Amino acid sequence: MPTNDSLISLLGGGENPPQLQHVHRIPARQAVTEPWPEWVHPDLLNAYANLGIAEPWRHQVSGANAAHHNEHTIIATGTASGKSLAYQLPALDAVHRAALELAANPGRLEDDGAVALYLAPTKALAADQLAALVSLHLPTLRAATYDGDTAPGDRRWIRDHSNFILCNPDMLHFGVLPNHTWWARFFRRLRYVIIDEAHSYRGVFGSHVAVLLRRLRRICAHYGASPVFIGASATSSDPGSSFARLIGAPVTTITEDFSPHGATTVALWEPELTDFKGENGAKSRRTAIAETSDLMANLVSSHVRTIAFIKSRRGAETISSVTKRLLDDVDPSLPPRVAAYRSGYLPEERRELEKALRSGQLLGVSSTSALELGIDISGLDAVLVAGWPGTRASFFQQIGRAGRAGQNALAAFVASDDPLDTFLVHHPEAIFDRAVEATVFDPSNPYVLGPHLCAAAAELPITHQDLAIFDESTPALLDQLVAQGYLRKRPAGWFWTHPQSAAAMVNLREDGGGPINIIEADTGALLGTMGSPQSHYQAHTGAVYVHQGTSYVVLELNEAEHCALVRRGTPDFYTTARDVTQIEVLESLKHERWGPVEMHFGAVQVRTQVVSFQRKAIISNEVLGEEPLELEARDLFTKAVWFTMDNATLLAGGLVEPQFPGALHAAEHAAIGLLPLVASSDRWDVGGVSTAIHTDTGQPTIFVYDGHPGGAGFAERGFDMARVWLKATMDAIASCECRSGCPSCVQSPKCGNKNNPLDKAGAVLLLQILLKHARNH
Secondary structure, eight states: OOOHHHHGGGGSSOSSOTTEEEEEEEOOBOOOBOOOOTTSOHHHHHHHHHTTOOSOBHHHHHHHHHHHTTOOEEEEOOTTSOHHHHHHHHHHHHHHHHHHHHHHOTTSOGGGSOEEEEEOSSHHHHHHHHHHHHTTOOTTOOEEEOSTTSOHHHHHHHHHHOSEEEEOHHHIIIIIGGGTTTTHHHHHHEEEEEETTGGGOOHHHHHHHHHHHHHHHHHHHHTTOOOEEEEEEOOOBSHHHHHHHHHTSOOEEEOOOOOOBOOEEEEEEOOOEEEEEOGGGOEEEOOHHHHHHHHHHHHHHTTOOEEEEESSHHHHHHHHHHHHHHHHTTOTTSGGGEEEEOTTSOHHHHHHHHHHHHHTOOSEEEEOGGGTSOOOOOOOOEEEEESOOSSHHHHHHHHTTTTTTSSOEEEEEEOOSSHHHHHHHHOTHHHHSSOOOBOOOOTTOHHHHHHHHHHHHHHSOBOGGGGGGSOTTHHHHHHHHHHTTSEEEETTEEEEOOSSOSGGGOOSSOOSSOOEEEEETTTOOEEEEEOHHHHHHHSSTTOEEEETTEEEEEEEEETTTTEEEEEEEOOSEEEEEEEEEEEEEEEEEEEEEETTEEEEEEEEEEEEEEEEEEEEETTTOOEEEEEEOOOOOEEEEEEEEEEEOOHHHHHHTTOOGGGHHHHHHHHHHHHHHHGGGTBSOOGGGEEEEEESSOTTTSSOEEEEEESSTTOOSHHHHHHHTHHHHHHHHHHHHHHOOOSSOOTTTTOOTTBTTTTOSOOHHHHHHHHHHHHHHHHTO
């Protein structure tokens, strides 16, 4: 790679292109090592020495020592900081010593041995960790993955003989805990539970995993085991508190990073406004997808090994296919060296792509966060981040993919049409000078906890002593489950009495129904799956679905059969669904008064209906057409934060009454977009409603709600961080260069009212009014 001074020119457009808003340089970091802990078995030292690891870094030793001394531990350091060695050392030492002792004393019960359980959020990460363990060539280590891809014939051998099992939360929930009697020997010997990429357990998924881990601890206690939990996490706000809440026990925290890393040049890149008109005549920016495809083509044509991250599956596929078309004009040998990688691929497809990326056969990969999570790929030179990934933790995790081999690295954040992206490219201090967000999840969510209590009761009857493991709301929730006929109460505790699987009541990663299978109509082939809540937005009739660079158009969404039929096509557009929403206040749980302004957090009922979809040009974002949809409305009982103010306050602040609806509407859209600045949410995790007079409050009101049953913790975080959140929202609107509002500030792609009315200037005034009263109280 060239020196830092010339890296920017590789993106194209010269040394100072107009899209470049800011350059930040992260300096190289020198390593600080420490001697190996004295308790580590010499065989392990030799194994690591054979891999070229002469001495560990200081934070690795600190984390390993804490876990070895039976302290639950979280290691929260940067990408490529060797967190895996910190948890491998104590776990492998215990497993290795136990295996040697058993070999030396054949008559000793094997139940006296030691085993470890490793949990990863993705199969790819578990497969990568297995490869790292195998590379140690320890003859006593019997490591194996146990997930949905594991052949049925191998599962019993793994259960009975493996001493280091690599699994994921889904398999732990569906395959292991409900069958714990088959796993009795394993649980009796369980010494360490490793939770990799712990920061990824947030929102509803994090809430599910938090309760799942409490169920795991309960089963371990039943078999007389009390394993040490070791977490590995990217940097986050207060990782110790987050991990303690995840596992339900106090932890030791290791956060200072002593690993080396090459210098990284980070470019903040804002696509230019185009002449294409969007909704209501607003100018559109060139899309982040088109811009990132250009940048990747420029880098790959210079043989710079590059990975581009984007949140959506469709975006990853589109970047790959557009980049290939651009490269074909430059060098026909290059397009085959570019590929997409995302969740939803079949196992053999994922493994092949991972292998090609490691070997350098691939020069460019566009990926969802499936490749963000810790997969050990060194040698990458550049990272492109297309649209804000949702959290600073994810952002630094992604840009840390490059420079892992010690070379200088280039990273570029390409802003999408989004208020948060607009704010960040113009406020680099919000990325580089602030603490990362809190990892937000809520283990007490009754929509999460209730089904898990049924699953726990099916595993073992819940006793009064067990109540301390779960949330304080558990007794009331158990009574409710008894009244509903799910559980039966006896003097000894609560029992599951149904013949069906209680675990099937829980879907860790989705809400509102099982997955939708995407099926090719002409062949019957299964292309992939999609969560049921996404289907109204992404698998409705007429939607464009992309798989491995091939576009398909949805012919029919059949929710009763949980499938969507698609047919191959070559559309030059993508589709965006639009919805209309009504909201009803059920209960205010917390509130704060700022003079005439009130802020509430509480329970709400939201009724949402997807009513139409737009076709938009891939490169320009130009609206090509809109069609109505006839889909049923869905009711959601969730949590929200809302702000109320009276007309006199708005008039005194400089607004006039005809501005009220447009100002409220624009402020609501922008506030939804900026919430991820303070909460680890995604724009699509939350929704909003604004009205000049709401039925329940009787006043002008703005609502922002969690898009998950029971809430996900995002709205409550917005309540707690309201002043920072509203100030950033106001700054994002004010700093956008458009005249009257555009997708980069106050327009929303989901708005069922066709982004009308919107008053950009009125929204700034309204937010100034809110902040003025907030400062005075």
